[in-house]
Amino acid sequence: MSENSGSTSTNIFVAKLSSYIDLSIEEHQVIEELTQNSMAFDEGQDIIFESEKNSSAYLLQSGWAIRYKIVPDGGRQIISYLLPGDIFGFRESLFELSDDSVQALTPVIVHCIPAENIAEICDSHTNLSLAFTWARAREQAILTEHIVRLGRRNAYERLGHLLLELLHRLQLVEKAGNSDYFLPLTQEVLADTLGLSIVHVNRTLRKLRNDLMIELDPKTRRLRILDVDALSEATGYDQSFLDQNEKPSRSPQDAIGFEEK
Amino acid sequence: MSENSGSTSTNIFVAKLSSYIDLSIEEHQVIEELTQNSMAFDEGQDIIFESEKNSSAYLLQSGWAIRYKIVPDGGRQIISYLLPGDIFGFRESLFELSDDSVQALTPVIVHCIPAENIAEICDSHTNLSLAFTWARAREQAILTEHIVRLGRRNAYERLGHLLLELLHRLQLVEKAGNSDYFLPLTQEVLADTLGLSIVHVNRTLRKLRNDLMIELDPKTRRLRILDVDALSEATGYDQSFLDQNEKPSRSPQDAIGFEEK
DNA sequence: CGCATCGTTGATTGAGGTCAAGGCTTGTGG
DNA sequence: CCACAAGCCTTGACCTCAATCAACGATGCG
Incomplete structure (x- = not known):
């Protein structure tokens, strides 16, 4: 992974969130700030690894990643795909019940929101908090659909x-x-x-x-x-x-x- | 479904949340208030039905319920089990992307938190907001485990x-x-x-x-x-x-x- | 050039589905 | 009190979808 002061042209998160939620100008700016620093990962690299205690949220700027789990017999189950514009990792950010990993499938650029900032941001910007809630709800809908796919x-x-x-x-x-x-x-x-x-x-x-x-x-x-x-x-x-x-x-x-x- | 002014003795939610999060006395009281009114459902009854626009959150006081989806060929996939102390429905509460249903498997008692109260409660009681977040994270961990179970x-x-x-x-x-x-x-x-x-x-x-x-x-x-x-x-x-x-x-x-x- | 990764295809096997039937409850109505 | 129906559980026979085993071709990379 390499540090990289990103020169994000049109922000994918602003675009994506705006189609769901009306954001204030200030909230636009907050997002722009959050996405100033970016990290790059290569294909195959772990972004979050199972055992790693990680308490940040991530915004996926570009590339594909997967969330997966390894089962005892060595098999792998991919839980979900993370695509550009997706938010991830904020589940584990507050509690420690996950032990799944996130890995880049292609070269990937992510923006990281440290755990300590998340609560603050949510408190001061209701619509951003709503955006997180929305992202979670959407992820759950996708997981639900995956369960139906696998089961039936x-x-x-x-x-x-x-x-x-x-x-x-x-x-x-x-x-x-x-x-x-x-x-x-x-x-x-x-x-x-x-x-x-x-x-x-x-x-x-x-x-x-x-x-x-x-x-x-x-x-x-x-x-x-x-x-x-x-x-x-x-x-x-x-x-x-x-x-x-x-x-x-x-x-x-x-x-x-x-x-x- | 029948109305029922419940005489909840020891509150299952107070007990459950307290093992995760330290609640203030005021927050205890809020929970007690929320669980004053209860609804009862019989085995087989739908608590939330697919098409039904529903914007409330529910607390499951007692009994078992399932969240499920019907597939085009008539099959049913059960997504998750709702057990006493579980919170559900608050995903749909803010957005409309669910089309799954919740059904009682046994006689069930639920407490309903109308949508309009949820935001307010979360804003004024940080720990209750945290409790909701925790419940969501936990539910997601359970869904993830279910995916692994079905897939591998x-x-x-x-x-x-x-x-x-x-x-x-x-x-x-x-x-x-x-x-x-x-x-x-x-x-x-x-x-x-x-x-x-x-x-x-x-x-x-x-x-x-x-x-x-x-x-x-x-x-x-x-x-x-x-x-x-x-x-x-x-x-x-x-x-x-x-x-x-x-x-x-x-x-x-x-x-x-x-x-x- | 040699090796690793990925895609492709055939042959065989096995886990789990489908079909069919019978048994055991429980409830209902004559 | 008995007859009947509806659920649910159980078991056998058969079949099929998908796993496994095995081999080979293509591509790409050091």
Whole structure:
């Protein structure tokens, strides 16, 4: 990991939070300040490791990361994906009940909010506190969806469903096209996410390709979903769990307007 | 559901929260007030239904409930169990991204905190806000463990692991003995939790019995785990994800002492 | 060039699903 | 008091989805 005084052009967090919550000018500034210092990690590096006592929150500026757990027999279960604009680590920030790890899947840039600042920020900026709450709620919705995927769907549905979720989440931060995105996941990572073997992921991907559901170039890692509606239908995907249909604000008087994109 | 002005003797939430966080006398009183009005639900009744717009938080005073989702093909996936002392529903309270339902498995008594009061309570009582945060973090740890269970364990391990988690969670609120508790779950509920078929749950339970891991009387629904250590070993269970090893407090000066049990 | 990583494919096996049937309760109504 | 139905548990027979084992090709890197 290397220190790096970032020159963040348009701030991804300002953009993301603003689509959920009306932020005051002051709150914009707080976010800008928080994201001045950045840390970079390389592919494969641990950002938070299991045993490590860590009490900070992190903002993921760019790149992909995974939260995972190792089981006694040596297997790995990937709990969730962290994508640009996601907030993570703030769960452990207050208590010590996590023993999962976070690892970079690609080169990654994160901003760190030290534990001691979090409470202060939340107290003085209600909307930022709300933003944290929102992030947590969203993460829980994603975990819930993952549980359903693992518990009640077969390999084909699991894979298609996950690819749709990633498309949708990336679109929300403008990191995906209408139906395609950069998918930096090996088949092993997919297997460890979906509770399948590598071999079976391979065969299931092939089947998705044969069914003309997706195109995936192993070279460029570009994934294209050929028929989003058909794949959603086939895999029982319902994107509503990721949607936010309200803009709650607890201090409308000092909120500033912000255009929806 | 019926209204019921409850005469709560010793408050389960005061007891539970106090083991995590030092509460002020005033905060004790707030909790007592919040739990004056209670609602009762019968077995099988929905407490929160999917489509229902619901913006309250709930405290589960007694009984068991499940959070679940229905998949397109009609299957059901149980996301989590709600046990006495658990807080739920406050995720949806601020945003609208959930579409899962909560149903009573046994007769249940809940206390409801209307949405409009939550923000106010959190603002004026930092430790109660902290308690909510803690509850969320804990719930997330449980969901994470459930994902690992579904993704990386076989039927035998899943079942044993779940039974141990329930034992441990019930012990924390003094609803279980040293190694036994009342388990009000049908094999169908277990199947829908663990992503298995009813038939296979039946066979796996038998195997656990044959291995002298558990005793389960279908009449009384009393479950006894005969060798907690052996079962933990066999199923990769590590209870640390439920433990709280710190008592964070942001206002020690006005906190009162409270004995650990 | 040699080695590691990743993707691919075939052959075999096994865990767990599905189908089907019967038993044991409990409750309800004649 | 008995008949019947509805749940839930149990067990057997069979089948299928996905794991495992094994091998090979492609790519990329020191």
